[in-house]
Amino acid sequence: MAKKKPAATPAKKTRVKLSPRDEKTMQALVSLADGVVDAATKRRDPYVDIPSRTLSNVKYSPRKGILEMGNGKNRRQLFDLSQAKAYMRTMLVASGCKRLLDEGKTTSLRGLFYMLKHTIEGSKENTFDDQNECDTIIEDAEVLLTSIREELHLYAENRGAMVGAITFTDKGDTIDCSRMGSGGYAIPSIVEPDVIVLDRKRCDAQFILHVEKGTVWQRFNEDRFWEKHNCILTHGSGQPPRGVRRMLHRLHNELKLPLYCVLDNDPWGYYIYSVIKQGSINLAFESQRMAIPEAKYLGLRSIDYDRCDLSEGVKIALTDTDRKRAKQVAKYPWFEKKRPWQAEIQRMLKNDFKLEVESLISKDISYVTETYVPERLEAKDWLD
């Protein structure tokens, strides 16, 4: 077995004292590396078993109402021509995270990509050519080490924003979300309790309204919807990133705020709702920390074209992919047994057009904030 020599690297850089959480991550990293040394000394093939992140390895738990990852694993071997590079990259990502942990710093996904990207000695090949290649390996590392991104000291770009009647602290700074101007508070990628501390007493909001896009969110913020209805207003720039989903999860569970979603009436909108509610296939291992099974779908509904008496011009014809996607969504186990949802999707297919939230502007600029959402909330008219 390769002898271990006393680690020389941290000699210059002061080694930060590891938090108990980092301690656990570090252990996972070291045992991964030890596995390689062990295999090498025994002249065996080094490999790692990575829990599979595919639809086939995802189970819907009707009891908990969330997606859970199954036990399926993919073996990644070093001495397999098609996997050798992926194996090497996995080790590189692990070594990068170890360095971050050692120095007590965090970096963006792109930052790690640049940390690890270099030309392999004796060739013209790069370790990584593209950030996407690095990002998937990071997700592999998360499930492999059972440490989420935050624990690996990585974060993604901030996406999504919030305003509302709530105050909390972010890395010690007090954030008053009712005084955020027109831009709102940018929801960070890491919203774990060691960064953001929520306080039940400093929250006056009664519910959360999540909208799909920044443009719609602007409309609500400009009309000061959150002030009138005493709520928190968030958006996720389309498919909400993990930071936003985790934030919603914490607000919902720790402050007991119900969540309502206003999304486009198209298969994509349905899927966003599905991800918020049950979790995504790719990140099923995070469902536990992110999914909000009690989330409600407020709109837009496929009956809204008639119900709100919209004009012909707002229709957007469904494409073939839309139709295919809609049928897939309808077959998801968590939609399959819900009659209202089946009716909703069938209606959209029958309409053969989709509606964006912005289409309500054709009625009146503030129709969505002054009429549409208040009426739905009043009538408790939503899909579950």
Next chain:
Amino acid sequence: MPATKSARRSDATKMAAAQKEISVSEFFAKNRHLLGFDNPRKALLTTVKEAVDNSLDACEEAGILPEIWVHIEPTAAGKYKVGIQDNGPGILKKQIPLIFGKLLYGSKFHRLRQSRGQQGIGISAAGMYGVQTTGKPVKIVSKVSKGKPAHYYEIQIDTKRNEPKILNGKGDGEDIPAGEKGLAYIEKHGIEWVPQDHGTRVTIELEAKFVRGRGSVDEYLEQTAIANPHVTLHYLDPESYQYDYTRSAEALPPEPKEIKPHPYGTELGRLAAMMEESEAMSVSEFFRTKFSRVTPAIARKLCESAKVSVRGSVHKVDRPQVEKLFEAIQSTKISPPATDCICPIGEDLILKGLHHVVPGEFYAAATRPPAVYRGNPFVVEVGLAYGGTAPTQNVTRDLLNDLLDETDTRTVRQFLIHTFNGLGGDSADKIVKESGLKTRQAPSGLKPKERDKLLAAMKNVNVSEGQQMNILRYANRVPLQFQQSACAVTQTVIGTNWRGYGLTQSRGSMPKGPVSLMVHIASVWVPFTSESKEAIASYPEIQKEIRLGLQAVGRKLGMYLRRRLKVRQQSDRREVFQRYLKEVASAVSVINAAEEKELYEQLLNVARKRTAEADTKLDDRGRKVEEDPSQLNLGDNVLIVNPAHHEAAINRVVTAPEEAEEDAEA
């Protein structure tokens, strides 16, 4: 306009004065494009082609291994003299004028038998074209056996009457005596003749244009050599380059049998005509004797369903009854025609022929079992040559020096084209440009430094880049060189998916790669799209057979290419592992501070063990799998060679034997 009753310009009587019969020769003299004399370039090719095809047919019918001499020489601007001689059986004196001076005179039209010629138009039309464009008569020398004199004729075709006009010997031709005296005579009259016991030589002077490349005489003769490995060809081109294609097979192809027509392939009009021409016999007998595959029972069935008397005379059958009979034929099940009348080239000889002429590293061939279209049996054969590196890239400095010293070409470009087979003008231009030499530089005068540059350019220029598949089409062993896109062969090649066989191909176009594909269709009656015999008509039955043949060779090519790729991957494999191992070792040592070098060595050992295992992989039967593609067992009809040792790839100037002996002594 005033409406007068005398508006008619002419009347029936007046018009009748201008109405007269048109002779076949007049018709074709005006419409010579129908026979392949559209332009001077094509006229030259058609002339050579018709003469060579006739010679080959004659030799094979007589059972003689063919040897053919082709000589083209320029006489004046735009005029060439073409002489073609064979070692065939010769022609009887009284037949010579008819064969060469009368259109539609021949032995092949009325029989159903696999042969190159079909109608008996070709060679006499070539002669007619020659007379029309130069005024010079066609000269024919023919000798039947050693002791007998050779017959010598100078003939012009009388286009009005479609009759030959003999110019020499007071309209009777002349005899050249055998032996020395004859040779003196030949010398005196300026006729060329390679001394032989028997054979025929035809000389035609015509307006023509000599080119190289696609659709040229060079290409035709080369392709003929591929499909006829039993033929020896000597070709002296107008620039006095001598090409010799020696035979690689010493046996003649078996003699094709003549068959009677099959009822399915007979059209209504033809059936009626056959009945009329027939000697007196019963209807049943007519069907049994004039057609193949008609048994008494089938003849009776035909008559019954057409309500025609079985025993009645064939001449008593009237037109409506003929139609009924025709319908009865279509609805009655008759067994397909005998197929032993077709003589394919055979997989072995296709491989030999291809290997002899086309440079490459992999050859495969497939002969399909006989099939039938419209009552005519036919066989499809496919050969494929996959060329490795271009011949220019396999040349050593010494060999290049020798070649440069030997050559008598005037420019480097010419030297490249003539020395390296299959190297086109475009590729030669690329090489010359890359080498930085002047275009007009003489190859023998190159200085050593310039030779180095030329060699480097030859090695660097990838001549097969973007190369399209080269299709060689044959019908009854005759190459088809024109109307490629109209031909069933080309359409089927394009319609076949080659991507699965390791070639690149964009949708609806020819596959790319250094591939030559030969497709041969042998039949008693090849369905051409026109009289000039340039493209094969797309019968679904024919297309299906072609496709199956293409797939057969394609699969073998695919196996070969995949195996070749695999070997390459195997050698890449170790390298790939080694490359990544260093990264893995250093990453691991960052994490757990393991000794990086030691870990790397250990991993390297595992890698060696692993790849060694892969090298000696066992197949299902427990034998060692051969990873060398040239050892791959793909069946009998495949040939794999080392392209570096290909003799056909480089043309060397043949030095006279005496000189060679002197060299040896020195």
